[in-house]
Amino acid sequence: xxxxKKFFALDNPLRLLYHKLRAIAANIVYWFPSKxxxxxxxxxxxxxxxxxxxxxxxxxxxxxxxxxxxxxxIIIWDNEYVNDTKMTSPDAFLLQRLFKQAxxxxxxxxxxxxxxxxxxxxxxxxxxxxxxxxxxxxxxxxDLHKTMKDYVNTKLRLFKELISYERKPWIKKTAVINVWSxxxxxxxxxxxxxxxxxxxxxxxxxxxxxxRIENWLTKFEIKLPGKTITIQTxxxxxxxxxxxxxxxxVFLSFSISTEDIQKVILSVTWVPWRMELIDNEIWxxxxxxxxxxxDALEKVxxxxxxxxxxxxxxxxxxxxxxxxxxxxxxxxxxxxxxxxVILTQDDDYTENSEMIxxxxxxxxxxxxxxxxxxxxxxxEAIELGISSIWKWDALLIAWKWDEHVMVTNKWAIExxxxxxxxxxxxxxxxxxxxx
Numbered sequence: 001x002x003x004x005k006k007f008f009a010l011d012n013p014l015r016l017l018y019h020k021l022r023a024i025a026a027n028i029v030y031w032f033p034s035k036x037x038x039x040x041x042x043x044x045x046x047x048x049x050x051x052x053x054x055x056x057x058x059x060x061x062x063x064x065x066x067x068x069x070x071x072x073x074i075i076i077w078d079n080e081y082v083n084d085t086k087m088t089s090p091d092a093f094l095l096q097r098l099f100k101q102a103x104x105x106x107x108x109x110x111x112x113x114x115x116x117x118x119x120x121x122x123x124x125x126x127x128x129x130x131x132x133x134x135x136x137x138x139x140x141x142x143d144l145h146k147t148m149k150d151y152v153n154t155k156l157r158l159f160k161e162l163i164s165y166e167r168k169p170w171i172k173k174t175a176v177i178n179v180w181s182x183x184x185x186x187x188x189x190x191x192x193x194x195x196x197x198x199x200x201x202x203x204x205x206x207x208x209x210x211x212r213i214e215n216w217l218t219k220f221e222i223k224l225p226g227k228t229i230t231i232q233t234x235x236x237x238x239x240x241x242x243x244x245x246x247x248x249x250v251f252l253s254f255s256i257s258t259e260d261i262q263k264v265i266l267s268v269t270w271v272p273w274r275m276e277l278i279d280n281e282i283w284x285x286x287x288x289x290x291x292x293x294x295d296a297l298e299k300v301x302x303x304x305x306x307x308x309x310x311x312x313x314x315x316x317x318x319x320x321x322x323x324x325x326x327x328x329x330x331x332x333x334x335x336x337x338x339x340x341v342i343l344t345q346d347d348d349y350t351e352n353s354e355m356i357x358x359x360x361x362x363x364x365x366x367x368x369x370x371x372x373x374x375x376x377x378x379x380e381a382i383e384l385g386i387s388s389i390w391k392w393d394a395l396l397i398a399w400k401w402d403e404h405v406m407v408t409n410k411w412a413i414e415x416x417x418x419x420x421x422x423x424x425x426x427x428x429x430x431x432x433x434x435x
Contacts, residue, residue: 011120019092020122026092027126033099037067038171040111040131040250043155048113049073049290051133051243054268055250056111061264062256067102070113072290072403074098077105084404089117092125116154124158128165131174131253132158133246136181136295152183159190176249178242179204196249199242206245211238217266222248229258234269237303275300278421281429283391285309288417291316291398294329300396301337309394314338315385316398317346317357317378324359331363338396340388341366342373344381346399346406378406382417383424397421 009015027033042052049070056068056075068075069090074083076098085094102110118124137152163173172193177184179197188197198206208231211220217232220241233244244265251261270276278286287304291297297316304312314334334341341364343357357374366372375381382397389395397417406415 016121020125023092023121023123023125026096029093030096030100032126033096033103034110034127036168037099037103037107038109038131038168039127039129040109040133041114041127041129041158042111042133043114043116043158048115050240051135051246052111052113054243054247055133057268058247058251058261058264059109059111059254061267062260064109065105065107066109066111067099067107068111068113069095069098076102077107082404089115089121089123092123095123114158116151119154119157129158129162130165130168130171131176131250132162133176133250134159134181134184134187135178135242135246137183152186156186156190159187163191163193172253174249174253176246176253178246194253196252198245198249206249208241208245211241224258227258229262231262232266234266237275239299239303275303276418278418278425280425282386282389282425284389284393284395286386286389286395286397286421288397288421291396294326294333297330297398298333298337300398301333304394304396305337307394309392311339311389311393312337312396313340313342313385313388313393314396314398315342315344315381316396317344327359328363331360335364335366335372340371340373342375342381342385342388344375344378346378378415379420379424382420386421386424386428 040055042048042055049072052068052070053073056066059066060075060078065077066075067077070083071087072083074081085091090098099110112127114124134155137155159175162175165173167173174194174196175187175190175192176196176198177187178199179188180199188195196206197204200207206222206224208220208222211218213219217234218236218241219230219232221228221230222245231244231248233240235244248261248265275287275289278288280286287300289296289300291300301312301314314337316330316334343360343364345357357376361374364372368374373381373384375384385395385397404414404416405412407413
């Protein structure tokens with residue numbers, strides 16, 4: 001099968017036709033289970049999972065029955081599962097089976113994290129979207145799209161088609177768009193029943209102002225037509241304010257009252273894959289995050305720099321057969337914003353991790369074994385990272401976060417960054433590792 005994949009490129013017409021036929025067959029087998037459900041499409045390069053979870057969990061808190069599929073987790077009404085497929089874009093038969101299960105459990109709304117692969121490979125066939133959310137587009141997936149123009153146009157396709165999908169009687173065809181996102185003008189210029197532009201700028205309809213931290217809460221004001229409301233959230237970091245604005249745009253499209261919006265936003269305490277702190281006795285911040293693009297890494301690292309840590313140590317790698325052109329950009333971002341860089345393995349798939357690591361060396365202007373380390377084994381790299389920090393330092397372990405599998409070029413192995421980190425911390429406490 002892997003040999004066939006190598007022979008037929010991702011954008012090979014035969015391969016694209018194969019995926020479309022599978023999507024058609026899956027819908028027929030499960031008898032078009034998405035029909036009649038309100039479908040929210042969440043797409044961009046970064047933060048898809050975070051915002052999908054915010055939207056879904058707030059809708060559930062508002063007593064809506066929700067089906068959600070993201071890279072990390074799946075929700076069907078009151079049950080939540082780990083997504084162990086390692087795919088944002090699942091096989092069409094898996095997706096339609098989950099839609100059928102959700103329909104059988106009377107779910108009325110679907111929140112679907114939609115990658116460009118879904119659209120390019122027609123896996124969204126028959127999904128008739130009602131709300132489309134876009135926050136940003138930065139370089140990614142050029143292994144499939146080859147150019148940023150094709151990447152952008154692929155995402156734009158569903159926004160163009162939004163108005164033509166079958167209408168549900170109680171929801172408008174709505175676009176929620178970050179006006180600070182590059183290429184946003186292309187999306188804004190399409191036709192919708194309703195559009196919410198958010199983040200910064202007087203032309204936005206949802207703008208966060210006076211962002212502050214008070215009593216362990218993030219607070220900010222949003223000016224709405226005819227009123228200004230105060231939002232309080234237990235979620236930290238400025239980029240979560242950005243994600244919250246996107247979710248509020250979705251909420252307003254459901255005509256949920258501002259009072260209820262304020263209540264459910266305060267009720268959500270955590271969302272997956274975003275700068276999770278791991279408890280430790282070192283008096284340092286150990287942070288895991290799914291940052292895997294230049295833009296995501298820069299946002300996370302610049303956020304950490306604003307906190308004025310004594311030292312920032314970053315452990316990260318590049319994954320397998322994906323877009324190789326973004327690797328030097330990632331290296332540059334990490335090197336610019338970190339005091340110590342530890343380069344290690346990620347999912348290899350058909351590539352060799354040592355060859356991936358060699359790609360970075362020309363791009364990091366550092367002296368190895370001083371503030372730059374190449375540690376091919378991920379556990380050893382994390383051990384070095386933890387051994388390198390002390391009071392008031394920060395350690396960022398990027399990319400794998402809550403995934404439970406790591407794929408080498410030989411086979412898949414059980415792996416979970418957070419579990420490994422906790423094991424290392426325990427070994428330190430037990431004096432099995434000297435720091």
